[in-house]
Amino acid sequence: MTSLCSKLMRGALVTLTLVAAHARAESLVLANYGGAWATLLKTVCTDPFMKETGINVTQASTGDSLAQIRVQQTTGNVLWDISPTEGASLPVAQDNKWLLPIAWKIVDPDNKLAPIARQPYAIGAIAYTTALAYRTDKVPPGKKFNGWNDFWDTKNFPGPRSLRDSPMENLEFALIADGVPVNRVYEALKAPGGIDRAFRKLDKIKPAITVWWTTGQQPVQLLATGDAYYVTAFNGRISQLQRENVPVSIVWNGGSQTVSYYSIQKGAQNPKAAMQFMKFCWNDPQRLAQIARGLPYSGFNADMYKYLSADEAKALPTASVNAPLQFTFDANFWAAHQKELFARWQAWRLK
Incomplete structure (x- = not known):
């Protein structure tokens, strides 16, 4: 009897272990920055992926992905399968x-993604732009606001920034x-005296900056209330204001186009499913078109434009009319110089 009970208990433990392993194999944790992006991903990607594959996808919100990746890797407690690694994080x-x-x-078995999206350790999910935005009703009559020269020109374009x-x-x-x-901006920044040159130019606009924003919603609120006339903001936020009939416009000229990368952590529970999800969500032209309609951020499979109207396309960072006007954010430069330049920035801000 004792032997039989032992066998039954061992069998139950084996069954529970197999069930637990199967549950882990059939689940996936996707970290992102939450908000409207997470809501859109749920509609366009995670729910359809779960329905098609049976793999459960849980979204985890993060405000500082690199810091959390560092902790997970240091402790060996890897919680995320897919992690955001944009900017200097990658x-x-x-x-x-x-x-x-x-x-x-x-x-990407058919090599559909643009080269910039095919990194050894990351996929480029979308592109977004930090661009100039301005209140069209605050531009002086007879003048046209065109870009960074005008942002610095407080005489002809007065107002809070x-x-x-x-x-x-x-x-x-x-x-x-x-x-x-724009196509030589990092060449100039890396040249001897380039950083000093940039700070000298910033000295000239500093007195006109009424708010130094720290969250993506801040410049949008400033424009909406009229507390700032000229700001930098993420292009998707500007489009949101336009849909709400706030009199604002975007200037693509001189914008900073950034690739939003996603990676798979070493030690992830389900890397194979993570790669399946990457293909499903960020390399399917119809889904990328759906994402672009929900938020004007563009994917890197050019076939997405087949599913977008001309008006929808022209609102995207990678559209043919917008892309040549911008520079691509150089994450490698900032990864190499971030510590020293952030320290210098803080000292400059406190002057």
Whole structure:
């Protein structure tokens, strides 16, 4: 009898272990920045993926993905299968060997994605732009606001302004305002004296900055209330204001186009399912078109434009009329110089 009970208990334990393993194998945790993006992903990607594959997808919200990836890798307690690694996060995580290589035979077997989206350790999900936005009803009569030169021109374009509280992109914007072509902005920034040149230019606009914003919603609120006339903001937020009939316009000229990358952490519970999801969500042209309609951020499978109208397409960062006007944010530059330039920025802000 005792032997029989032992066998039954062992069998039950084996069954529970197999069930637990199966549950882990059939689940996936996707980290992102929450809000409207998470809601859109649920509609366009996660719910349809679960229905088609039977793999459960849970979304986890993060405000600082790199810090949390570092903790998960340091402790060995990896909670996320797919992690956002945009900006300087990707080169830092890659250099620290915290990520798994992407199996492009699974994620992009037909080589449909643009090269910038096919990184060894990340997929480019969408592109977004930090652009100039302005209140059209605050521009002086007879004048046209065209870009960074005008942002710095407080005489002809008076009024309160707002920039992000960060050296990232502001140094680039300052150099463009100082006459550097958009396609040579990092060449100028890396040149001897380039950083000093950018800070000297920022000295000139600093007194006109009434708010140094820290969250993406701040410049949108400032425009909506009229507390700022000229701001930098994410292009999707500007489009949101336009849909609400706030008199605002976007300037693509001199914008900073950033690729929103997603990676798979080393030690992830279900890397194969993670790669299946990447293909399903960010390499399907019809889904990318749906994403673009929900938020004007563009994917990297060009076939998405077959499913978008001309008006829908022209609102996207990678549209043919907009892309040449912008520079691509250089994450490698900022990964290499972030510590020193953020320290200098804080000292400059406190002057």
